Amino acid sequence: MSNTGVNQVVWSAKQQEFVQKWRELGVAWGIPPAMAAIHGLLMTQEHPMVTDEVMSFLSLSRGSAHTQLQALVEWGLVYPIKTLGSRQVRYVAERDSWQMMSCIARQRKKRELDPLLELDAWKRSWASKTDGLEASAVLDKTLDGVLAQASAVDGVLGRLLAEDERWWEQWLLRGLRRN
């Protein structure tokens, strides 16, 4: 049977609004709308959901629902739950906010920071070729600064995102709540 209908799925106006907002937020963060929407939906749901439920709640195609659920699992924002005695997979969102934001930060680091850090190697590869007389002193100077900052941020992030090290959470939240 395709729908056991065990869990009662809630879909209030508040939840719909939230999903809408989360989708928009996602777009601003460079996340595919459907992916953000699915994540938002799962955040509002007490119980795991099945692909077909996600599809109908958000009016998504099967392809999109599937692909984006995969991506969410890949990111660690959603857990796939294999139902015993059925091929069906059900999905739940990570509930811990710190864990959740860490997942997002990790992906963004990979997409945005790491390529910037690679410029360092690139710069050095040119340094050997054009040793001494540089083509653009201005660029080199600014770039050095940028790369220093980038690796500093990388260091901080590395520590912040180290799994099982959550003292940072306390530090961050306690020390700086008032703003």
Next chain:
Amino acid sequence: MSNTGVNQVVWSAKQQEFVQKWRELGVAWGIPPAMAAIHGLLMTQEHPMVTDEVMSFLSLSRGSAHTQLQALVEWGLVYPIKTLGSRQVRYVAERDSWQMMSCIARQRKKRELDPLLELDAWKRSWASKTDGLEASAVLDKTLDGVLAQASAVDGVLGRLLAEDERWWEQWLLRGLRRN
């Protein structure tokens, strides 16, 4: 005359590669390719450039060159220089790497963090309507955590980006260079 040809424009292979890389980086950061490319180009140039030069160096249309130069000025990454006795405007990139990254961070905060912070007000507006019995306890709990973290990050960023307060730079760079 349209081209006084005073400054010698340099356009080496290294610079071209850099612009290419900077453009790609820009895309990963959610910045329009042309905008990032222009910024990259200006970073490599000792002297201010005129719109037509930018256009021909990057093979851009006038419309795009203009719009993106405006955006760069708006962000504070590029300064417009009005030539005396001519309508022509010349553009130079900000040279200070800290300043540069601050500009970018400020824009990203506006685009990505501020909308997240607004969820707090949204959440409160629902709290009054549905006082007590909530539609989704799971959501509320996770969301509280997310918002706490968001405002913590907001606090840190606020201090980091406060103009004329650069002790952070030292702190960030010195304390964490090794990684």
Next chain:
DNA sequence: ACATAATTTCAATTTAAAATGAAAGTATTC
């Protein structure tokens, strides 16, 4: 006031990313 040289605007086009949906692939049960 006129002509020129620049900037600015914006409807139309292009481009890249995301979504679709139908077909192909795989477990699971009978």
Next chain:
DNA sequence: GAATACTTTCATTTTAAATTGAAATTATGT
């Protein structure tokens, strides 16, 4: 070992964002 129930893939279409280019606008010098 079929048949069923679900998942996965991918060529095509859609959508949103960026770019174009030509026309409109505004500043500057004669």
